[in-house]
Amino acid sequence: MSFRLTAFFILFTGVVSAQSNHARSVELSFVPTINGENLILGKSYSLFSDTFTISACRFYISQIQFLKDGEFVFADPTSAHLVDCSDERSTNIEIFCSNNIEFTRAQFLVGIDSATNSSGALDGDLDPTKGMYWSWQSGYINIKIEGAKTSEDSEKAEFQFHLGGYLPPNLAAQIVNIDVANTDSIQLEVDLEQFLKSIDLKARQRVMSPSAEALILSGEFSNSIHLKNAQ
Amino acid sequence: MPNSLQRIAPILIIGFGLLSLIQSNEDVKIVYPSTWPKPVYDFDENPLSNSKIQLGRKLFYDPILSKDNMVSCASCHLSYTAFTHVDHAISHGIGDSIGIRNSMTLVNLAWSKHFMWDGAINHIEVQALAPISHEDEMGEEVGAVLLKLQSDPNYPVLFVQAFGDSVISSQNMLKAMAEFQLTFVSANSKYDRVLAGKDHFSEQEEKGYQIFQSKCSSCHTEPLFTNGYFENNGLPVDPNLNDMGRFGITKRSSDSLKFKVPSLRNIEFSQPYMHDGRFLSLHEVLKHYSEGIHESNTLSSQLKGGLNLTEDERLNLIHFLLTLTDKEFLFNPDLAYPRNN
CATH class of the missing domain: 1.10.760.10 (Cytochrome c-like domain)
Known part of the structure; x- marks a missing residue:
């Protein structure tokens, strides 16, 4: 019995000390914008003399890491975070790290890496029922952007971009580096106007499987992520 | 001594209870000739257990996985015919719909890196997602299958026995189905x-x-x-x-x-x-x-x-x-x- 008690105290103190080591919380927020305003799904926006609505905007953020002067100082243990613009809570990713960590750069992956894509049935944000998994072919949809464009002559065209791919040569996950001061709140703008501008919507309204096109659009999407606040 | 025994008796009873639960659920090992290569599936990481295999078996034979509750995995993968669909050049699914391929035999899957004729699936645990959601096979949303299983009188109990959780997740459903199929070892011809x-x-x-x-x-x-x-x-x-x-x-x-x-x-x-x-x-x-x-x-x-x-x-x-x-x-x-x- 005394051994059990000792074991309990060791466990208990371990938990407490682990908590104190993780006292710092850093929030990584993704703010999708269009026309400079925060995106509202289903709202009509005037862009390039057309009217746009966005009905879905979801993407994975994984492998969040902090660096100081080029050295990795922290890696987020959570394998992936699904950011879904229809669920505001999901757009704020809270990361717990030790108080004594200082960083000058945040790095993350937009999408899911190849190893995770080949790891069988996963749970949490990587649950394949979250609408971000291709069932007919293994692999996560890294980025899902859906909506419609209505041109001046009232012609409506729907667009669907399901971007992903984990097999070479179409490895779609994108590394993003953000130089940022050692702050507890990193706000990142996802400039959908910039993303949509990069696509010739007359030529392609649909990308639904891993391909060279998916690779290009994944790059355009990650390029549209910028630091919003410069605290 | 008797006093202290009395005090710890409940702990002992609970302890033995847990032990018997673990025993009935102990790791199952697949048997194959020593000359065979090492399986691709990582059994050290994911040891098989009898309760998961039996749950996977029930799911494999249950048409609840399909939209019209008519088609099970076994509809196209019958054990007596090498787990494939005999007499049909191209396998068919719900509502007499027909796909484009002949169903594969399911055998020695623990040694397989890719699944399906085109290798579209990269891991046995996610294989079932394809036929469940294919409109010409079972035509059902995986989320809808989970709801049907959750409201079934038997499944929540079986998921507790297998995974210690009555909330049925896609991960647990898929792992159970994979475990059953990993036992399809043919090595005694x-x-x-x-x-x-x-x-x-x-x-x-x-x-x-x-x-x-x-x-x-x-x-x-x-x-x-x-x-x-x-x-x-x-x-x-x-x-x-x-x-x-x-x-x-x-x-x-x-x-x-x-x-x-x-x-x-x-x-x-x-x-x-x-x-x-x-x-x-x-x-x-x-x-x-x-x-x-x-x-x-x-x-x-x-x-x-x-x-x-x-x-x-x-x-x-x-x-x-x-x-x-x-x-x-x-x-x-x-x-x-x-x-x-």
């Missing part, structure tokens, strides 16, 4: 017994084995009778199906018309043959390899010009192929429909 020194080939079987080793085994590699890769075996494209195989997944022209090399184990029972089930008999298959090879850029180099087998060679080869029948596997009651559940 006459061929296996001959190799183990427990039986003898007839003269014809022996001759057939020699032809097999010289002309077939570079793709249908022993002991699994597949090299696990994708090959173009010289079938002309069916213009109605226009199936490009592996190319549809990788988009590489070098993968055009390549399909997964299927295992030949239990081939006696798995007719019709080929990815589209175009051949009804082994005679037709061997006729194709002898004189029907369609030349194209991605044709397997071993098949250039055809295999040119004589009539005698074909007969002997068939005699050998029939030694790959494993009745212990085909009629294993542990793999059949779970009548007691």
